[in-house]
Amino acid sequence: MTPAGDGTVPPPPGEVRLRRLPVTADAVAAAREASGVLSAQERERAAAFRRAADRDLYLVAHVGLRSVVAPVLGVAPREVVLGAAPCPSCGEPHGRPVLPQAPGLHVSLSHAAGLAVVALAAHEVGVDVEPRDRPAAELEGLLPELHPDERRLVVAATDRSAALLRVWVRKEAATKARGVGLAEPLHEHSTAWAGTRGVAADGLHVLDVDAGPEHLGAVAVRAPRGVEPTVVVPGRRPGT
Numbered sequence: 132m133t134p135a136g137d138g139t140v141p142p143p144p145g146e147v148r149l150r151r152l153p154v155t156a157d158a159v160a161a162a163r164e165a166s167g168v169l170s171a172q173e174r175e176r177a178a179a180f181r182r183a184a185d186r187d188l189y190l191v192a193h194v195g196l197r198s199v200v201a202p203v204l205g206v207a208p209r210e211v212v213l214g215a216a217p218c219p220s221c222g223e224p225h226g227r228p229v230l231p232q233a234p235g236l237h238v239s240l241s242h243a244a245g246l247a248v249v250a251l252a253a254h255e256v257g258v259d260v261e262p263r264d265r266p267a268a269e270l271e272g273l274l275p276e277l278h279p280d281e282r283r284l285v286v287a288a289t290d291r292s293a294a295l296l297r298v299w300v301r302k303e304a305a306t307k308a309r310g311v312g313l314a315e316p317l318h319e320h321s322t323a324w325a326g327t328r329g330v331a332a333d334g335l336h337v338l339d340v341d342a343g344p345e346h347l348g349a350v351a352v353r354a355p356r357g358v359e360p361t362v363v364v365p366g367r368r369p370g371t
């Protein structure tokens with residue numbers, strides 16, 4: 132991973148700019164304070180959470196998303212317009228998040244137990260993070276639905292739960308880049324490779340990313356042919 136600039140220029144082709152937003156007490160306080168930047172729809176969704184922890188995670192994620200995207204669009208966070216692409220499966224507007232103010236800029240968001248992550252790219256992108264301690268039983272039932280190569284990789288692994296979670300996070304990032312989400316047939320594309328990056332059969336690049344000590348992460352991006360995508364984390368030096 133390589134460092135990014137000041138965050139005001141769009142990511143160049145092939146680059147995925149990743150922003151980690153840990154849900155610390157300070158981040159929650161700041162997000163609550165700044166929640167006026169959210170749209171009416173976002174505020175309504177935030178208010179609908181029963182558990183305060185879920186609401187706070189949502190607030191950190193959505194205030195964070197706006198604060199990452201706003202400087203690139205050259206607008207204030209409250210002026211960021213966030214839409215949803217038509218679902219590639221049914222056409223209804225519940226696909227990938229889209230930024231109508233900058234159709235060439237693509238964004239993805241994931242939030243899970245204490246961490247939100249925003250990915251920005253010049254191409255369709257998906258990001259996913261999962262807590263490393265996610266109970267294995269939650270995912271074990273999905274094993275039969277995976278691609279045969281993924282099933283083989285998991286079954287042969289010394290640490291089956293870790294391998295299953297790794298495959299899962301790649302898989303979810305890929306389904307988000309494709310825009311269908313987990314409604315897509317999960318056996319269609321394999322993410323079973325031994326290294327930290329690979330290319331799915333439909334040309335989607337999938338890269339494992341450093342999501343911090345408590346989470347696993349992956350991004351998927353549809354980079355132009357011949358371009359090897361890179362993941363850039365603002366504030367991080369190469370190798371850190």
Ligand SMILES: CC(C)(COP(=O)(O)OP(=O)(O)OC[C@H]1O[C@@H](n2cnc3c(N)ncnc32)[C@H](O)[C@@H]1OP(=O)(O)O)[C@@H](O)C(=O)NCCC(=O)NCCS
Pocket residue numbers: 189192218220221225226227228239240241242243257258259260303306307308309310311312313314
């Ligand atoms: C989209 C999905 C993969 C998200 O996974 P998750 O583990 O619940 O949550 P994550 O935190 O990783 O990601 C959530 C974010 O993904 C984004 N998202 C939602 N739908 C998406 C889609 N179809 N494609 C890409 N991204 C999507 C949103 O930004 C969402 O954030 P928000 O809920 O705060 O607005 C999952 O909810 C899903 O597959 N939903 C079902 C899709 C479905 O049934 N579609 C019907 C097809 S007809």
